[in-house]
Amino acid sequence: MESLFCPGCKGDLENRPSFVVCKKCGITHEIKNGAIFFIKDRENSFRNLGNKDSLIFKVKGCLKKHPKLFLFLLALRAPIIGKTAKEFIRDLHSDALVLNVGSGVQFIGQNVINVDYYPFPGVSVVADAYNLPFKDGSVDAVIAESLLEHVVWPEKIIAGFRRVLKPGGLVYIVTPFIFGFHSSPDDYYRWTTSGLRELLSGFKEKEAGVLVGPTSAVTAILGEWLATLFSFNIKSLYQFWALFFMAVSIPINLLDWVLGRLKLASSIASAIYFIGEKIDVHDKTV
Numbered sequence: 001m002e003s004l005f006c007p008g009c010k011g012d013l014e015n016r017p018s019f020v021v022c023k024k025c026g027i028t029h030e031i032k033n034g035a036i037f038f039i040k041d042r043e044n045s046f047r048n049l050g051n052k053d054s055l056i057f058k059v060k061g062c063l064k065k066h067p068k069l070f071l072f073l074l075a076l077r078a079p080i081i082g083k084t085a086k087e088f089i090r091d092l093h094s095d096a097l098v099l100n101v102g103s104g105v106q107f108i109g110q111n112v113i114n115v116d117y118y119p120f121p122g123v124s125v126v127a128d129a130y131n132l133p134f135k136d137g138s139v140d141a142v143i144a145e146s147l148l149e150h151v152v153w154p155e156k157i158i159a160g161f162r163r164v165l166k167p168g169g170l171v172y173i174v175t176p177f178i179f180g181f182h183s184s185p186d187d188y189y190r191w192t193t194s195g196l197r198e199l200l201s202g203f204k205e206k207e208a209g210v211l212v213g214p215t216s217a218v219t220a221i222l223g224e225w226l227a228t229l230f231s232f233n234i235k236s237l238y239q240f241w242a243l244f245f246m247a248v249s250i251p252i253n254l255l256d257w258v259l260g261r262l263k264l265a266s267s268i269a270s271a272i273y274f275i276g277e278k279i280d281v282h283d284k285t286v
């Protein structure tokens with residue numbers, strides 16, 4: 001509560017049993033099932049998440065309502081080579097305040113606050129990533145996994161992270177590189193390691209590299225290519241094959257335990273990660 005503020009006027013918030021109220025502008029934000037809703041009407045959109053006319057979106061939306069199963073299948077699909085968010089927070093002090101922005105259903109640790117646009121199970125702050133309801137310099141670390149490709153202005157999101165972070169605060173960012181279009185609800189960008197470094201130039205790099213390796217990239221692309229070939233231009237057939245080839249590629253992806261660790265793996269990695277420390281941008285030599 002101490003770190004939160006009113007995203008509209010930056011006023012302090014007061015805690016009431018079923019809502020918080022801004023002491024400055026008087027606006028109220030509902031508390032429901034342990035989550036504060038800084039944006040309204042998110043429950044209906046969450047309920048409709050699995051109802052879109054897309055098999056993959058439907059399966060994903062429904063699975064996200066069963067977090068354990070969803071995370072198990074996600075872990076099964078592609079081996080993780082680089083440092084995970086759980087390993088990242090292990091290096092922080094135990095009372096560090098950490099935000100996981102665009103968390104979905106992921107549970108990283110007790111001191112991690114899940115922030116998302118949708119009230120997934122485990123989300124405690126339902127808010128817009130462009131307008132985080134956290135005070136300037138109040139947070140020790142920010143995690144954002146597979147969030148930036150889904151926003152139209154990633155630079156604005158990063159500027160928001162810099163704002164809420166304390167001096168010397170850390171970011172843990174994951175973005176896809178060689179990966180097909182995936183709507184959640186839309187998909188705009190991809191980054192190379194150099195591109196991600198450039199995007200995060202307000203942070204001193206502590207670690208960066210391959211998170212998901214090249215085999216996972218190739219099987220995902222090939223799977224979707226085959227799905228396109230056998231779809232006969234029928235969307236539902238494409239989606240069936242895409243899910244089928246995704247399942248078939250699980251044992252092949254295990255090759256990444258070796259391939260993903262090679263020096264050149266980053267050239268065609270499926271996903272990359274970046275850990276950086278907030279610096280004063282004026283100190284940075286360009």
Ligand SMILES: [Zn+2]
Pocket residue numbers: 006007008009010011022023024025026027
């Ligand atoms: Zn206010």
